[in-house]
Amino acid sequence: MMLLVMGRVRSRALGGEPRDHANKYLEQLSNVFTSAGVNVGDVRKALANGAAGLRSYIEAAIQGPEPSDGCGDGQLIIDLFGKEVRVGPALMRSVVEGGVSARDGYKTIVSALDDYVARLGALSMDKEQLMTTLLTIGRLVLSYVPYSTCGVGSGISAYAVMHTAAAYASTEPYGRFRLLGVDILGIQEVIGRIQRTGQAMRQLRGRSVLVNLFQNAVAVRIIRDVNRRVGSDVLSPINVLVNTGGEVVMLIPGLDSNVLDYVINDIESKVNEEFEGRVRVVVAYTGIHDIGNRFGDVLRELVAALGRRRYGIWRRFSVGGKHLCSMCGMPTGKLSVETIGGEELRLCPFCHYSHRVGTASRRLGFMAELRDSGGYGGCEVIELLGIRYAVCPDNARADLGREYIHYGINEFQNPILRASNVGYSVLFLNTRMPISQDTGDLLTLEDIGNYAISVKADANKMGIFKKGAAERGAAAYLFFSTLLTTVFDAYGPWLFTQNLGRYGNNVFIIYSGGDDIFIAGDHRALDYIARVMRRALDFGISVAAGALIHEPQMPMYLVWDETDERLEAVKDVSRDEPLIYLAHTGSAPIILTPSDVLEVVDYVNANTAAPPGEYEGDVIGKSLMFKVGEELTNIYNMLYALYALARQGRCGSRNELVRELVRGVVNYTYLVNRNRDRAYAVINEISSNVEPGRLTNALMPILRIRDCSEYVRSRELTELMKSLAKAIMKIDLYRKISRQT
Structure with missing residues (x-):
């Protein structure tokens, strides 16, 4: 089954019958198949029947008739999230790097496939090792290649069909x-x-x-x-x-x-x-x-x-x-004691395992399932359910003779494939922590400044989309998972690595699994999450995020709960567009799109590196900047109050609120005019949209609203609040940065 799909793809680049190409691969892999206990003669007979003999498994995988091939442009059509996207044909690495614009062409795809097959054919493995390795090759090479170039087949991943049809075929002795x-x-x-x-x-x-x-x-x-x-x-x-x-x-x-x-x-x-x-x-x-x-x-x-x-x-x-465990505070009957920095910690089993793995994986290089007991040079060896794993830093050398399965970390191509009797796989782990250049130990949030930003993110409506994928069949369901891995667990580490100067000592990727992410750091953590959210949106995936600006000493369980509440709150605003609950003024939430957040972060980055000349080192200038922020926040709060009243259907106090809003704009205008030169220097740096004249003009359509319910649907109100929110956050984050630089 797997060979037939590989042969089908190869025929697009080189012509000829898919069955002939599958047989070529079989000849190259005959020795490793034999070592794994696979009967090469039986495989050859199955290939002789071509797709006809395996059609029932393919049709079960795609939940429809076997599609023909040889038409269309050869791109993979993805429409799992309510938006049609055309990708590839491309290697997974290319999709991670280039997103929806990734294009490799079939000659590149087949060249990679041929290279893997040639190297694999020279090795010996048992069945589990062989299947692990073949699936790894298929995932890296064929995930973003369509199974067919015709009709519905162009919307089905070749890897997904290869894997799921093979799973159905494995049930043959039982028939069900x-x-x-x-x-x-x-x-x-x-x-x-x-x-x-x-x-x-x-x-x-x-x-x-x-x-x-x-x-x-x-x-x-x-x-x-x-x-x-x-x-x-x-x-x-x-x-x-x-x-x-x-x-x-x-x-x-x-x-x-x-x-x-x-x-x-x-x-x-x-x-x-x-x-x-x-x-x-x-x-x-x-x-x-x-x-x-x-x-x-x-x-x-x-x-x-x-x-x-x-x-x-x-x-x-x-x-x-x-x-009670010193770390999680939970009761335990299995206490382990660790002395760290002169402090004695009493840990439950899970926290003890986490401590050991966290120590070994400051810079994670690879992991391996071991076939024997004993240590593994420079690595932490742990046993889970009787299976021994080595967790190894990036400077450790792999001893393949002791490994049963070798797990490369975030490797998009060229798994080692240089020794027999070991299987090869890839784990995409989006976890990264800054490390002290002096001690080699993990940094803490306190090391990056006197404030921190933690963000919890989650994709919207995944339950609905996952159900929709399952209704299309096992292949679509598997590809749904593959796409999430690509966008979150594979793109995330690549983005970090490509921007080490930006994120390296400032962003902590704490957890990423499926479509869930939790990160922390300084303002650059917002830059990271916004870029991940934009990449997800390219594929039609809307991601929501809840952020909290807090003291770095704040216990993690409190940070976790607060970011979770904000995440749920922003999902209630909209599940159709990506939004970040960025802050709370005390009276109103500040919620922005990823692009708006990047604008805020870019401003802070620019002015952290070189504060604006008008008020560089000028206490009076900075003070005025912060006063502008306070006045804009007051106006924003009142606009949000109007919106909130309309949503709740409580419009009785609207007139008084409108009068307060007008007074707030008058006070802001007075502040700016009284300090005209310096104030306009601030406004020009922050946003021309908050210049008093433009702000007043933007406010007029809102003041003319007679039906209170119109505030909820008012585009003018939404746009004005967004302009104010961006200005407020630029000032607020700059204030925090300026206090620690």
Whole structure:
């Protein structure tokens, strides 16, 4: 199945029959297939029948008839988010770098594919290693290549079809399939429960990496435990459709429920016992279905089963520990003691693991599943569910002879592929922490200044869009997950790396999983999140963000809760456009688009590097600037009050509010005219839209409104509030910067 899809793509660049190209790849890979226990003769027979023999699996994957090929421009059409976007054909790396404009052409695609196949064919691997490596190659090369260039086929990723059709084909001995799902519960809670500021960054870094490893360990254990229980390799990485953001979805053969129940109960119990409920795992599965059944219907059944299982796990688990963890404050019966900087910390199992991983992953280079016991030079070795992982910094050397699976971190091309008996994969981890050049330790928020900005972001309407993707079939559902990984987990690290001078010592990427992001830093954290949001919007994904400007000593759990409240508040404003809840004046929220936020940050950057000449080092000039900000804030508050009254249908006090608004504009005009030269120097720096004359003209249509409900729909009110909000935030952030420079 996988070879046939690869051959189909190769034929677009070189001509000829897809089957002939698939056979060429088979010959190159025959030795590694044989070493993995794959019968090359059986594969050759299957290819002899071409797509006809595998059509049922392809049609199950795309939930429709097999599309023809050889027409159209060869681009992939993405319309999963209510907006049609044409991409590629392109390598994943090109899409990460160039977004929707990425174009590589089929000769480049096939050249990369040929190179990978040639190198893989020279190695030996077992089946799990081989499947892991083939899927990695497919994801990096074929994710943004259409399966077909005709009709609906141009809207289906070649990699997604290759993977999901192979998963359906793996069910053949049983004739039917189930969906099995894993939910990792408590991820947000364990990140948000840190009660200390000291060592918080090390903990946050460790938690983010640990969650990804933990999720991987659960999927691996399911595969291996089921195979051991059945006595044959009925499952492989092929069966894992989604494994990101705390969610695993597997398409598996219609195995006996007794086998699954035994494995599931064992894994759930071990996780809950090991981590005392801080992180919980629930695993559930559906009934047995024919491959022609609609994927969306079966997925809904799985979601319901997970819900029932989740409630059961919650009810039967309780923590009986009498000690309190120094880091998260939760009770624990398994205390570990670490001495850090002369301070003794008493840690629960999860915080202890996080500390160890956070220490080793200051600059994460790679990770590996080990095949033996003992240390691994310069790396932190941890055991999760009986699987031993090495977490290695970027200066560590890989000892491939000791590795079972090698995980490159954020590698878009050329996985090592230089040694046999090891599988190769790529993990996209968007976690980055600034490091002290003197000590090599992680910096803290206190190290970057006397204020910090934390931001929590989340894509809008993902539940609706995910459901829509599932209704199109397993291939669309898998590609939905791939696209989120590309936009958030792959683009995020690339953006950071390309702008180290801007973000390197100022931005902390604390957590990124699925479409969730949590970051902190100085004002450049806003620059980072705004650019991620704009990239997401290019693909039709609207992202909301809640930001909090706070003292760096503020405990993380309070920051987490406040940013979460602001995130939910901005989602209530609109789920159709990307918005950032940037600040609160005390009376009104300030909410801006990513482009507006970038304008604010650009202003602060420019004036931090070289303060405006009119008031460089001039206390009186700065004081006037801040007074202008106060007057503009007063006007903004009253405009928002009008808007809020209209939304609530409480218009009785409107007239008094309008009179106060007029008085506020008069006072502002008086301040500017009394200090005309200096005031206009400030206004010209901030925004010409807040010049008194222009502000008054913008206000006139709002004052003429007679029907109170019109304030909600008034474009003039919205535009004026946006102009004021940008000016206010430029002044406010500049004020904070000027106090610490």
